[in-house]
Amino acid sequence: MLQQAFNGLVGGAFYALLALGLSVIFGMLGVVNLAHGAFYMLGAFGAFIALDAFGLNFWIALLLVPPLLGVAGIVLERLFIRRLTPLDPLYNFLFTFGLALILQDLVKREYGVSSQPYPRPQELDGTVDLGLFTYPAYQVFVLAVSVLMCVAVWLVLTRTRVGMIVRAATERPELTRGLGIDVGRWVTPVFGFGIALAAFAGVLAAPMRAVNPLMGADLIITVFAVVVIGGLGSVFGSVAAGFAVGLVSALGNLYVPALSQILVFILMAVVLLWRPAGLFGREEAFR
Amino acid sequence: MLRVDRLSAWYGEAQALREVSMRVDEGEIVTLVGRNGAGKTTLLRCLMGLHGTYGRTTGTVSLFDEDISGLAPHRRARHGLGFVPDDRGVYATLSVEENLLLPPVTKGGQEPWPLKRVYETFPPLRERRRFPGTKLSGGEQQMLALARVLRTGARLLLCDEPTEGLSPLIVQQIGEILREVKAAGVTVLLVEQNVHFAATVADRHYLLAEGRIVESLDNDQVREREHELLEYLGI
Ligand SMILES: Nc1ncnc2c1ncn2[C@@H]1O[C@H](COP(=O)(O)OP(=O)(O)OP(=O)(O)O)[C@@H](O)[C@H]1O
Numbered sequence A: 001m002l003q004q005a006f007n008g009l010v011g012g013a014f015y016a017l018l019a020l021g022l023s024v025i026f027g028m029l030g031v032v033n034l035a036h037g038a039f040y041m042l043g044a045f046g047a048f049i050a051l052d053a054f055g056l057n058f059w060i061a062l063l064l065v066p067p068l069l070g071v072a073g074i075v076l077e078r079l080f081i082r083r084l085t086p087l088d089p090l091y092n093f094l095f096t097f098g099l100a101l102i103l104q105d106l107v108k109r110e111y112g113v114s115s116q117p118y119p120r121p122q123e124l125d126g127t128v129d130l131g132l133f134t135y136p137a138y139q140v141f142v143l144a145v146s147v148l149m150c151v152a153v154w155l156v157l158t159r160t161r162v163g164m165i166v167r168a169a170t171e172r173p174e175l176t177r178g179l180g181i182d183v184g185r186w187v188t189p190v191f192g193f194g195i196a197l198a199a200f201a202g203v204l205a206a207p208m209r210a211v212n213p214l215m216g217a218d219l220i221i222t223v224f225a226v227v228v229i230g231g232l233g234s235v236f237g238s239v240a241a242g243f244a245v246g247l248v249s250a251l252g253n254l255y256v257p258a259l260s261q262i263l264v265f266i267l268m269a270v271v272l273l274w275r276p277a278g279l280f281g282r283e284e285a286f287r
Numbered sequence B: 001m002l003r004v005d006r007l008s009a010w011y012g013e014a015q016a017l018r019e020v021s022m023r024v025d026e027g028e029i030v031t032l033v034g035r036n037g038a039g040k041t042t043l044l045r046c047l048m049g050l051h052g053t054y055g056r057t058t059g060t061v062s063l064f065d066e067d068i069s070g071l072a073p074h075r076r077a078r079h080g081l082g083f084v085p086d087d088r089g090v091y092a093t094l095s096v097e098e099n100l101l102l103p104p105v106t107k108g109g110q111e112p113w114p115l116k117r118v119y120e121t122f123p124p125l126r127e128r129r130r131f132p133g134t135k136l137s138g139g140e141q142q143m144l145a146l147a148r149v150l151r152t153g154a155r156l157l158l159c160d161e162p163t164e165g166l167s168p169l170i171v172q173q174i175g176e177i178l179r180e181v182k183a184a185g186v187t188v189l190l191v192e193q194n195v196h197f198a199a200t201v202a203d204r205h206y207l208l209a210e211g212r213i214v215e216s217l218d219n220d221q222v223r224e225r226e227h228e229l230l231e232y233l234g235i
């Protein structure tokens, strides 16, 4: 049971990292990035390609792939998303959804649908004794790094001027412009950063999850539920909900396996009935 | 200082401002009175460059003889416009102090109020400086919204109904602040339904009706016609 809870937290780490990026992007741009899962998948394939084609190991991939995909995100925002945001939100919906399908199919064409093998980094090949049970070292590493990453983002958001601007622009974009802040200048880096976080999660996933073109699409549905549970646009909410959903689905798997697939959505429905803006969301988000 | 020339604005197809022309001179406090829906808020948002998301505008706005009509809102703010929106615009996700520190200080504007002076003038803001902005009372939020633009050294304040819904004591306090601000050389364009209050703080008044400036009044005229105006405004 404790071990299963730990599994849940590790799974939750991926939800949290993806939901975090999705949340800051939604907050700052008002765009629901349906291609977020595809960038997670590209992160994992980036690690695979780095090893397969260039012989670059996991650690180098972890440092290199997220910034590269982040830059791709920046280009994407400048070329397309920026032009679509003044229009009906539906355009960015369609655009990011279409992009997700295109990216998936491009990868499928190159590598097929079957999963690619990716070894664990040898430094983390063993197990760690956690007192009550032993656990694969790599999974412990994933959990630790994700928590550190979430804490770092949270510190930046709450303790720095950039973070203050992001929070203000998320809450009241127009007013923030009226108070003398060039909100547009921060939109592109925030989008790039959100994408880089998804890619970071993807690289982390490569050694422990099946690396295939659909890995992002499978995961992202749950991540959307996580973001809704945490409260759209609430950064703290998405991270907390990410770990909570990971925990709940892992324990659900153990106790009510029949419900394991839909448990998250039941949770979402209950939360929405109870608090329509999500656990940490504010009603203003609907304006 | 501020010149508005034949400014019109639309929400989709519906016209909300019709060729509004007006001016505010340096050091003046000018109020804008008008019924609900007359277009007062729309006018302030246009001056701030914030109408773009709702619809089109025509006409020109100039500040210190410089045409600012094409400038983005943040550039207008940096030219010395300080915006106090009708809902006070206090951020819930920012602490009181962060609300104060968010807008950058304008260059070459009025003397910006240091944080220390803000806190001396508004002691409740110091007490609650670590609280989320929206945990303040309505009056304190209004103080925060005013202090926030004073801290930037804005030269022209655009205040949208700062006294709405506040107790007489706080209204009086806001009047004092406005007079103090004026004495320091800051210019104010004030949207105000409380014509009695308006006549005690302002120099001149414009009456706006259905998107048009229909009259320009001085304080004596406002006092003489207070009852008529209140009736007209439906208060
Ligand atoms: N977001 C909007 N969409 C469409 N029409 C709007 C919008 N906001 C205002 N209007 C319309 O524009 C006109 C002017 O509204 P505005 O808010 O500027 O009036 P106001 O003088 O500030 O009124 P109040 O005293 O109620 O604050 C009104 O007829 C109003 O219905």
Ligand SMILES: [Mg+2]
Residues within 6 Å of the ligand: B040, B041, B042, B086, B160
């Ligand atoms: Mg109004």
